[in-house]
Amino acid sequence: MSTEWEIAVVGGGVAGLTAARVAAEAGRRVIAYDRLSPGGQLVNLTTLHDYPEPGGSAEPWALISELVARAEAAGVTMSFDEVTRVHAGAPARLETSGGEVTAGAVVIATGLTNGRLGLPGEEALVGRGLSTCAGCDGPLYRGKAVAVVGDDEWTAEEALELAELASSVTVLVPGTPRWSPERDQRLTAADRVEVLTGAMVTGLRADGVLQGVTVRTGDGERELPVQGVFPYVGRSGPVGLVDGLPADAEKRLLTEDGVRTAVPTVFVAGDARAGAAQTLLSVVADGAAAGQAAVAALRPAGGGPAGGGLRIVDPTFGVLPDDADVEVRAGGTADWTQVALFTNSKPNATELLRGVGERLQAHWDLRDLGFASKDNASAAADKDTIDWLSQNYKMVVVAVGD
């Protein structure tokens, strides 16, 4: 693959895919990087609200498919590598997990990190009571008490989604809510939802899994016995990714004028931008503006539209390839007695996989089964593990989505 690009887009969420498509449609050679999967935050949602127009709703996977298909049609090359550092310059130099590349202009569209409370012991509870995805993990809390921490529109929506399943939902708002009167009404009308304002989570009580949180309000501190906590606070932007670019208190990159930064060839789009509205409609607009600005920052295009389809350089994150693709990459020595299981570590996924694996083991009279897992459910699969599996096993049964 080429290491010299006209435009490099970092992040394959709505902002990044839109920027990449717009730049490619203008005839530029564009690469878009995502360290996980296309869609970004959308992957965690079950319904999109206020999209494609305020008050409307849509399905996330339909939008992801559309964004990918349009980028593909425009000739964007996608790489599933992580960009670890961008050195501003002409051209800019990008350090990635797949090697170094250069680009005439760079769009940063990396979004924000997952919500966190900033408390000790928090990371160990991810998947064991702490989640940032009501759509994925909500069913685990059926009939249980949960807390949701945040103050914006999407905190309110996540709380409403959880209220369909949980026995009680306490929404802990650190200050005062920023959500709309319409969402406020729906929260008030919802059974089992209580909103506490001026509420700070100051501690987590756990015994391997979450058992409760300590909450401080104007009335003092109290224990809230919840089995799940969903933080939508403490999300931060990509400060430090680009040499010398200043950031706001939430580590989102500051721009001077819309999507332009202090560096003439570096642009920021979507949630990663300081002051971003964090709605899909604004993110699409941002992505388009950044794509256009990146094109304008280059010299006039030399030729017609860039050729080539959406090119995948690493098809191994989250979804494993099969058939011919894996045959090419595999060592080729494995036979049908070499079968492994690979779990995404989501609750019960391993049990499901082992149960299914045991049936196959008995059916084919296999001596044993290989086994590998992701470190935790919300992290990407380790590349070395994937390589090891593809080299040593003829068949790998994978749990990918639950």
Add this chain to the structure above:
Amino acid sequence: MAPLLVTSTFLPLVEAQAKARRVSPRLIVVPHPVGGLNEGELAAKIETAAAELLTLADEARGAE
């Protein structure tokens, strides 16, 4: 070969990602959810998924 076990809720997402990666994985779809099920409920899902996997695996092995 890498058959994927996916729950119905996540099927469209997995399909979208597979499309983006230009792969067409063999999918075994299990009704959502899997997390939070008790042993009996999970056993029923294992039965259904295993039946599909065995057919698919026999076919793949036989095709070589």
